Amino acid sequence: MATSFNEQLGQHGAWRRELALRLKLLSAWMKEHALMDAGVEARLRRLEDQMRSDKVMVAFVAEFSRGKSELINAVFFAGYGRRIMPASAGRTTMCPTELGYDAEVPPSLRLLPIESRMHPQSLAEWRQAPGQWTHIDLDVNDAAQLAKTMEKVTEVRRVSLDEARALGFWHDQSPDDNPPLDTEGRVEVPRWRHALVNMAHPLLLQGLVILDTPGLNAIGAEPELTVNLIPQAHAVVFILGADTGVTKSDLSVWREHLRPAADGMETRVVVLNKVDTLWDVLSTPAQVQVQVDRQRAASAALLGVPAQRVLAVSAQKGLVAKITGDAPLLQASGLPDLEVVLGQGILGQRQDILRSAVARGITDLRTETSRVLHVRRRDLAEQKMELQGLGGKNLTVVKNMRQRIEQEKHEFDMGNAKIHAVRAIQLRLLGEVYTLLGSRTLKAEMAVLAEALQKPGWKRGVKGVYAATFARLRDNLAKSYAVGQEIHSMLAATFGQLNTEFGFSLLLADAPDAQRFQAELSEIEASHVQYLSLRNVLKLAQPEFAERLVRALRSRLRGVNQSAFDEVELWSKSAAAQLEDQLKERRKSFTRRLEGIDRMQTAAGGLDAQVAEIEGQEAVLGQFESRLQLLTSYFLTTAGPRPPLE
Numbered sequence: 001m002a003t004s005f006n007e008q009l010g011q012h013g014a015w016r017r018e019l020a021l022r023l024k025l026l027s028a029w030m031k032e033h034a035l036m037d038a039g040v041e042a043r044l045r046r047l048e049d050q051m052r053s054d055k056v057m058v059a060f061v062a063e064f065s066r067g068k069s070e071l072i073n074a075v076f077f078a079g080y081g082r083r084i085m086p087a088s089a090g091r092t093t094m095c096p097t098e099l100g101y102d103a104e105v106p107p108s109l110r111l112l113p114i115e116s117r118m119h120p121q122s123l124a125e126w127r128q129a130p131g132q133w134t135h136i137d138l139d140v141n142d143a144a145q146l147a148k149t150m151e152k153v154t155e156v157r158r159v160s161l162d163e164a165r166a167l168g169f170w171h172d173q174s175p176d177d178n179p180p181l182d183t184e185g186r187v188e189v190p191r192w193r194h195a196l197v198n199m200a201h202p203l204l205l206q207g208l209v210i211l212d213t214p215g216l217n218a219i220g221a222e223p224e225l226t227v228n229l230i231p232q233a234h235a236v237v238f239i240l241g242a243d244t245g246v247t248k249s250d251l252s253v254w255r256e257h258l259r260p261a262a263d264g265m266e267t268r269v270v271v272l273n274k275v276d277t278l279w280d281v282l283s284t285p286a287q288v289q290v291q292v293d294r295q296r297a298a299s300a301a302l303l304g305v306p307a308q309r310v311l312a313v314s315a316q317k318g319l320v321a322k323i324t325g326d327a328p329l330l331q332a333s334g335l336p337d338l339e340v341v342l343g344q345g346i347l348g349q350r351q352d353i354l355r356s357a358v359a360r361g362i363t364d365l366r367t368e369t370s371r372v373l374h375v376r377r378r379d380l381a382e383q384k385m386e387l388q389g390l391g392g393k394n395l396t397v398v399k400n401m402r403q404r405i406e407q408e409k410h411e412f413d414m415g416n417a418k419i420h421a422v423r424a425i426q427l428r429l430l431g432e433v434y435t436l437l438g439s440r441t442l443k444a445e446m447a448v449l450a451e452a453l454q455k456p457g458w459k460r461g462v463k464g465v466y467a468a469t470f471a472r473l474r475d476n477l478a479k480s481y482a483v484g485q486e487i488h489s490m491l492a493a494t495f496g497q498l499n500t501e502f503g504f505s506l507l508l509a510d511a512p513d514a515q516r517f518q519a520e521l522s523e524i525e526a527s528h529v530q531y532l533s534l535r536n537v538l539k540l541a542q543p544e545f546a547e548r549l550v551r552a553l554r555s556r557l558r559g560v561n562q563s564a565f566d567e568v569e570l571w572s573k574s575a576a577a578q579l580e581d582q583l584k585e586r587r588k589s590f591t592r593r594l595e596g597i598d599r600m601q602t603a604a605g606g607l608d609a610q611v612a613e614i615e616g617q618e619a620v621l622g623q624f625e626s627r628l629q630l631l632t633s634y635f636l637t638t639a640g641p642r643p644p645l646e
Contacts, residue, residue, distance in 0.1 A: 004336070005075060006203060008343030009056070012351060013206030019358060020051035026631050030369070033624060037581035039574030046570075047361045048100070054274040055100065056350055059211040059230050059340065061241035061258060063249050067273040068212055071239060071315040073340075074335055076210065078322035080143040083501050085212065086154050092615040094190035096225050097153050099197040101204035107138040109149050110196040114157070114189060117167050120553035123194060123224045127544070133196075140199045155191040158182065162554055164189060168545055173390040190214075193222070216251075223545065224552035226257045227528055231556070235267050235346040238303075239337075242272040242312060244300040245295050254303055267349070269341055270305060272296060275334060311338050362635040364509070368578060369628055371505050374427050375582055377621050378503070383596060384614045402597045409590040412502065417577070422494050426572060429487050433568050436480040437561040445469055445476075446554045453546035456521040473557065474518055477564060481514035484568045491575050512571050518566040524556060 026042045030036040038046075060068045069085040077084040086095075093116075110133040112126055126132060136152065139145045146263065164170035164187035170178050172231050179187055205211075211229060230236060238258055240250055292312045302305040311334060318335030320326070330336065435441060452465040488511035495506035596610050 004439060005339035005342045005347075008347050009203055009206050009208055009337075010132045012056070012347045015351065016051045016054060016207070016354070019354075022631075022634060023048040023051065023358075028574070028626075029631065035372055035624065035628070037372070037577040039570075039577030040365055042573060042577075043365065044569060047358055050357065051354065053207075054350075054354060055207045055209045056235075056236060056347065057209040057211060057233040058346065059213065059233035060237050060239065061213050061230065061253065063215045063247070063253060066239040066241055067164055067315050068239055070319065071237070071271065071273060071313070072210060072212055074315045074319035074322065074333075075339060076208075077201075078319055079202075081323050082143055082147060083319070084143065084147050084150055084152050086147075094154055094156060094214060095195055096214065096222065096229065097190045097195040097197065098209060098229075099199070099201075099204060099212070100209040101200055101207075102198050107140055107199050108197075109136045109138055109152060110134070110198070111136070111152060111192040112194040114167060114191060114193045116193050119550075120547060120551070121508070122548070122555050123222070124228070124555040125551075126194075127196075134192075138199055140201060146199075150197070153192065153195045155306045156188050157191045158184075158186040158188055160186060163187075222552075223549040224555070227549070227552040228556045230257060231524075233267075234253050234350055235269065237269045237271055237342075239271045239273050240297060240299060242275040242292070243277045245272075246299050251302060267346065268305065268309065269338070269345070270299060270303060270310040271338060272299060272310060272312045273315055275312040276317050279294065292382040300599070309341075311341065313338050329628050358635050362632050364574075366628070366632055367507075368574075370625070371507065371578070372581060372585070373621050373625055374505055375585050376504075377618060379585065379592075380614050380618050380621070383589070383593050402594065405590065405593050409594075412586060412590070416583070419494070419498075419583070422490065423576065425490060426487055426576065429483050429490075430569065430572055433480045433483050434565060436476045436483070437565045439558060441476060442473075442554060442557055442561060445472055446550055446557075449553075450547065453550060466529065467525075470521060474521055477514050477517055477521065477561075480564065480568065481512065484511045484571070487511065487572060491579075495579070498579075498582075502586065504586075506578060506582060507592060508575055509571065512567045516565065517560055520560050521557075524553075524560070528553065593637050 023044055027036070027041070027048070030040070030044075046168070056316060062068050067087070070087040072085050073083050073087060095111075110130070112123075112133050116126055116132065121129075136149055137148055161170060161181075164179075165172075167189055169189045170187055179189075181187060211233060213230070229416070236258055238254060240246060246254075272292075272295055275292060278288055278295075280288060283291075295310060296310045297307055300310045303310075313334040315333075315335070317329055318333035321330035321333055321335075425615060446469075449465055449469045452462045488508065492508050495504070495508050498504045499506055
């Protein structure tokens with residue numbers, strides 16, 4: 001029997017927790033034995049935090065009445081024995097609803113009033129203002145209370161025509177798209193702009209985030225939803241009606257908002273829901289299956305996806321089957337097939353990404369730590385040779401040896417001034433990278449685009465402004481990484497000089513490559529240029545829509561720039577930490593050598609004891625290296641025996 005998505009998510013969560021625990025124990029062991037510099041510590045902490053806090057977002061997207069909420073109930077919440085998400089006939093989800101878990105927030109439903117659209121702040125900015133949200137406590141153990149509370153997301157308001165215009169739900173230029181007026185001349189609009197559900201549901205505790213969306217082609221749809229939230233989802237489930245197939249509206253949503261991601265179709269799943277409407281008692285099962293297969297093939301052809309990515313499902317029958325324990329009905333509903341695709345495709349892909357990130361980090365850690373051990377081993381060897389060379393020598397020779405070590409230490413300390421000067425230049429150049437990728441520069445670039453979009457009348461030339469804006473953003477990214485290369489050249493020269501003068505074993509990693517972030521910028525540009533098309537000319541005529549679009553875009557781009565800067569900064573810090581660590585080791589070496597000389601002068605027969613002590617330290621370093629290989633082997637392979645956690 002296939003493993004359900006719920007079970008696979010549980011296994012994924014357990015795997016992440018084990019990785020995080022092993023990373024924590026590895027960090028503690030390395031710290032205990034003084035094998036960790038600041039760069040290695042930062043890398044391990046980042047990996048551990050990533051393992052503990054990693055989220056898997058699944059977005060459910062469809063036009064109205066396709067059964068999104070029912071599908072969410074069937075896949076995730078059947079264990080409650082009833083519907084949790086409102087799923088009655090007609091339009092239910094009136095605002096985007098995110099379900100997740102944050103230990104810092106009490107179990108609650110948080111609702112952002114629709115009136116917030118009157119203000120310029122983006123949704124990301126509103127998230128930082130919890131006092132502006134309506135909070136309703138949740139009891140996750142009371143299914144009835146939970147379901148009752150979730151009905152809040154369906155609430156609507158009736159507003160005047162002027163208020164509807166201000167909120168973006170009425171456009172005089174496109175009367176056919178406007179909602180109907182009631183007898184009093186008012187317009188029905190959602191009461192809430194966005195909903196956040198925080199609850200300790202077993203799946204949400206594992207890092208699952210569910211995004212339930214209203215119809216993306218609906219008048220008044222949030223640009224931030226399609227610019228930020230959906231593109232960042234790890235999986236998008238696009239739901240169609242099995243009886244209708246791909247309608248014109250469905251096709252519009254798919255082409256404008258759900259084009260295949262850069263990594264292909266693996267993150268896109270198409271569901272033909274309500275397949276039970278094709279179950280005809282007057283037709284044989286084989287005839288019904290032919291009809292279902294025909295709809296799947298036609299839908300796949302229209303959307304340009306492989307037929308195996310289109311699944312026929314009955315969310316309603318699947319939910320009933322899970323609650324009643326009807327195994328044949330569950331199988332007939334097609335729900336298990338969807339869960340397999342979600343589990344193996346989405347979770348498997350996410351696990352591969354996390355595993356690769358950990359493997360890269362651990363490989364770098366091994367290299368850095370091996371270098372530290374090499375430096376210590378070399379210093380011990382030099383100290384032992386010095387001591388062995390003093391065998392049978394008189395005190396005058398010993399005294400001269402001490403003076404020579406002190407002179408070496410003095411010359412070494414004098415060279416530190418050059419290193420401090422290099423560090424100062426390194427920090428200045430890193431500041432230049434921050435300026436190029438910082439929020440102030442991005443805000444200025446977005447202001448140019450906003451000005452073009454907010455000009456009255458026909459938005460002639462706005463595509464050119466949009467393209468020029470992204471060209472400058474890519475240029476800023478290229479410049480920042482060119483500065484990174486400048487840092488690399490300077491450090492490479494410094495490292496080479498130190499290796500020659502002081503016998504260091506400094507090795508500089510390649511400077512980060514901007515290619516990945518350049519590609520991400522190009523993907524964002526390509527996927528959202530449709531907002532500047534003739535299709536959206538009426539929306540763009542509205543200043544408030546244009547402003548929200550720019551703010552949403554800026555929020556997305558800020559994330560890209562921040563990630564790019566973080567990568568350069570971590571690389572720079574790791575290089576500085578490596579240098580600082582070898583400087584520290586060399587100072588310790590001078591101290592140990594001087595202490596050895598002093599002990600020889602005061603203790604008879606101390607030479608042999610000191611040599612034996614050094615040989616013991618060399619043996620310990622060998623044990624450290626073997627233990628390090630054992631502790632890190634698990635992170636580099638999934639096969640073979642696992643080392644003990646202690």
